[in-house]
Amino acid sequence: MKSVTIARALALLWAGFWTFFFVAEARAWNSPGRVAALWAGIGILFLFAAAVPWAWERCGGILLTALGLLVGVVYPVWAPAQLSLVSRASTTLMLCGPPIAAGAIFLMHRRALVTRA
Numbered sequence: 001m002k003s004v005t006i007a008r009a010l011a012l013l014w015a016g017f018w019t020f021f022f023v024a025e026a027r028a029w030n031s032p033g034r035v036a037a038l039w040a041g042i043g044i045l046f047l048f049a050a051a052v053p054w055a056w057e058r059c060g061g062i063l064l065t066a067l068g069l070l071v072g073v074v075y076p077v078w079a080p081a082q083l084s085l086v087s088r089a090s091t092t093l094m095l096c097g098p099p100i101a102a103g104a105i106f107l108m109h110r111r112a113l114v115t116r117a
Contacts, residue, residue, distance in 0.1 A: 003105050003108070003109050004057070004105070004106070004109050006105065007053070007101075007102040007103075007105035007106050007109070008050075008053065008054065008102075010098050010101060010102040010105075011049070011050035011053065011064060011098070011099060011102040011103075012050050013098070014046070014050065014098035014099060014102070015043070015046040015047045015049065015050035016047070016050075018042075018043060018046050018095070019040075019043030019044070019046055019047055020043075022039035022040065022042055022043045023036075023039065023040055023043060025039065026039045026040070045067075046067075046099075049063050049064055049067050049099065050064070050099075050102075052064075053102075053103075053106045057106050057109065057110045058106070058107065058110045060103070060106055061102075061103045061104070061105075061106030061107035061110060062103065062107070063103070064099040064100070064102050064103030064106065065099070065100055065103030065104060065107070066103075067099050067103075068095075068096040068097070068098070068099035068100035068103060069096065069100065071092075071095045071096045071099070072092055072095070072096030072100075075091065075092050075095055075096070076088055076092050079091065079092075
């Protein structure tokens with residue numbers, strides 16, 4: 001049960017941090033409404049992905065893992081060209097590492113419950 005609590009906290013901290021970051025960055029740069037809405041939408045998607053495992057552990061674990069892998073592939077390609085390699089790599093790890101880890105924990109916990117039964 002402890003592992004699920006850690007996975008939930010990790011997923012929520014990750015989603016909450018990036019949602020705050022996206023909205024704050026859009027406001028700080030005075031982004032147009034469409035751009036700000038896009039960033040807020042991505043943050044809401046992250047929050048949704050973090051909330052799904054609370055009701056459906058297996059689905060949520062798959063969703064978080066898939067989202068983390070998708071972000072890990074898309075962000076390095078889409079990131080601003082002026083970012084250094086170190087900045088690009090560390091941001092990619094911060095964006096994709098926590099959901100992959102949380103998703104894996106949810107899936108391992110679910111598998112342990114099924115094999116016990």
